[in-house]
Amino acid sequence: MISTKDYSLLPDPENLRRICKAISVLDAILSQEWQYRYYSYNNKWSDQEEFFEMRNGSGDHMFILFLKNGCVINGFAHEYPQQNKQQLTVNLPPVFNEFIFGEPVNSIGTTFCLWATRQKNWQTGQPEHYEDMSEELLSIFDGHPQTYVDWATEYFEESYKETGIPLETVTKIYNGETLTKDMVLSIVEEPEDWEQLENDLSEIGYPYHFN
DSSP states (O other): OOOSSOOTTSOOHHHHHHHHHHHHHHHHHHOSSGGGOSEEEEEEEETTEEEEEEEOSSSOEEEEEEETTEEEEEEEOTTSOOOOHHHHTTTOOGGGHHHHHSTTHHHHOOSEEEEEESSSOOEEOOOSOSOSSHHHHHGGGGSOHHHHHHHHHHHTTTTSOTTOOOHHHHHHHHTTOOEEHHHHHTTSSSOSOHHHHHHHHHHHTOOEEOO
């Protein structure tokens, strides 16, 4: 399993970005109300920066900042012991400092931190221990569509069609295929607001064609 103790299976930044967008699209389909989603993505968080957020409603968060030359992951598990942030970020590239030490990360907190650049693969600092919930929070990034199906089937109970969340459609979205109405309708009954879904897809930066 992926964790701060063993992050060799964590996808490279571009594949991680692809997965983050995919699961955010799926969450947007399964829940038109943003506050009930687990994953969300903003491809225009600021100039040349994209932002992924995970929140479980119980106080745990994961933020990922994507830049052109890499990305950084900030995880926070509210029930786990807090560690020295300076130790967690030893050798953090300066380009990530504003994000990791600014808002909203600073107010939320940091239980674990990982980063990668074009020059170097994934790294972490010098944690005092590995009790940080990273294995649970990072598991969704294994690249397997079935992982999302298994998780969302439980989390979004009764939000999808009785036939279940189709692996075929999830796989297409993981592969970045243009989203169509038929793909949406294979997951849920008629959405209440197609325009809202289009706005969400535009914010995520995911291709769609509903005509």
